[in-house]
Amino acid sequence: MPVHRTLVSRGPRLLALTVIGALLSVGAAAAQDGGLAPADVSVTPESLGRRLFFDPNLSLRRTQSCATCHAPERAFTDPRGNVVAGAVSLGDDGVSLGERNTPTAAYARFSPKFHVNREGLRVGGQFLDGRADDLAAQAAAPPLNPVEMNMPDEAAVVGRLKENPLYVEAFENLYGNGILDDTTAAYRAMTESIAAFERTEVFAPFDSKYDRFLRGDYELTPEEDLGMTLFFSAQFTNCNQCHQLRPTPGAAEETFTDYSYHNIGVPPNRELLAATGRDDEFVDKGLLEHPGIDDPAAAGRFKVPTLRNVAVTAPYM
Numbered sequence: 001m002p003v004h005r006t007l008v009s010r011g012p013r014l015l016a017l018t019v020i021g022a023l024l025s026v027g028a029a030a031a032q033d034g035g036l037a038p039a040d041v042s043v044t045p046e047s048l049g050r051r052l053f054f055d056p057n058l059s060l061r062r063t064q065s066c067a068t069c070h071a072p073e074r075a076f077t078d079p080r081g082n083v084v085a086g087a088v089s090l091g092d093d094g095v096s097l098g099e100r101n102t103p104t105a106a107y108a109r110f111s112p113k114f115h116v117n118r119e120g121l122r123v124g125g126q127f128l129d130g131r132a133d134d135l136a137a138q139a140a141a142p143p144l145n146p147v148e149m150n151m152p153d154e155a156a157v158v159g160r161l162k163e164n165p166l167y168v169e170a171f172e173n174l175y176g177n178g179i180l181d182d183t184t185a186a187y188r189a190m191t192e193s194i195a196a197f198e199r200t201e202v203f204a205p206f207d208s209k210y211d212r213f214l215r216g217d218y219e220l221t222p223e224e225d226l227g228m229t230l231f232f233s234a235q236f237t238n239c240n241q242c243h244q245l246r247p248t249p250g251a252a253e254e255t256f257t258d259y260s261y262h263n264i265g266v267p268p269n270r271e272l273l274a275a276t277g278r279d280d281e282f283v284d285k286g287l288l289e290h291p292g293i294d295d296p297a298a299a300g301r302f303k304v305p306t307l308r309n310v311a312v313t314a315p316y317m
Contacts, residue, residue: 019227021311023210023220024256025075043170049197051167052190057160059092059149066142066194069102075309076105076203084272087315089148096147097276099284100128101315107308109135109199110245110255114290117260122287124259128302131290135195140187154187161190206253208308214250242304256307261287263300266317 056065069089070076082090088098114125126138142148175189212218232249287301
């Protein structure tokens with residue numbers, strides 16, 4: 001077995017992650033535009049959500065949509081390569097920067113609502129600190145975030161929806177006459193539509209080499225087979241201790257994260273702190289930023305990311 005001896009010499013954990021990254025990569029999702037053709041105003045929440053997801057008019061200067069930072073061609077991460085090697089995203093104003101790497105929106109629907117599991121671990125939620133319970137709550141935040149889409153309030157966003165006759169008819173068909181006259185209800189309907197789109201298979205195709213292997217449609221190479229074995233090995237790597245959702249290896253619809261929270265000691269990014277105007281002593285407290293959590297032990301913990309498409313979603317952490 002000379003191939004295996006050579007591969008193992010690289011280090012089991014590095015090999016496992018390198019190979020599993022290649023196994024879990026897929027092509028660009030088929031979601032390159034907003035959909036919702038003019039003749040199709042009967043629509044579904046999913047097709048309306050698709051249009052909203054790609055609409056830059058929902059940002060203050062009309063330059064940024066959800067897809068700007070969650071581009072399908074980059075596995076729903078930010079492809080723009082902004083300052084600090086693309087570590088964070090540039091806002092609608094062309095100046096403001098986020099303070100965390102934009103997580104992929106792919107497979108996000110599998111993250112459960114934030115809760116404490118039977119082992120006493122905090123699990124789930126959306127965002128890297130779990131502060132949004134579900135996809136709709138997550139979708140509600142970026143339009144109003146000053147360093148993202150920068151809209152002043154929900155009423156301003158709903159005003160943009162009213163500008164588009166297609167939206168007016170679609171919202172009324174789906175959510176009732178006069179829905180856009182109730183700002184709170186209209187904003188909630190908007191976020192629920194985006195969430196409906198994010199729950200489609202466009203965001204979770206399960207069509208990587210690994211998935212095709214499970215279905216019997218692909219034969220692993222020796223390197224891929226060894227990498228998979230190492231990844232799921234309790235003896236050599238323990239990668240799957242945090243990066244496995246289903247109870248057993250080889251289960252369908254594996255997202256390669258258990259959605260728990262950990263502090264793995266990543267040091268501060270000094271270049272990023274300087275770019276965002278933060279003091280050198282600033283520390284992102286991670287899970288401790290979640291509303292209602294005041295446990296000091298939560299500081300520095302972040303949600304375990306999916307390894308789906310990890311080969312194309314750098315930079316990390």
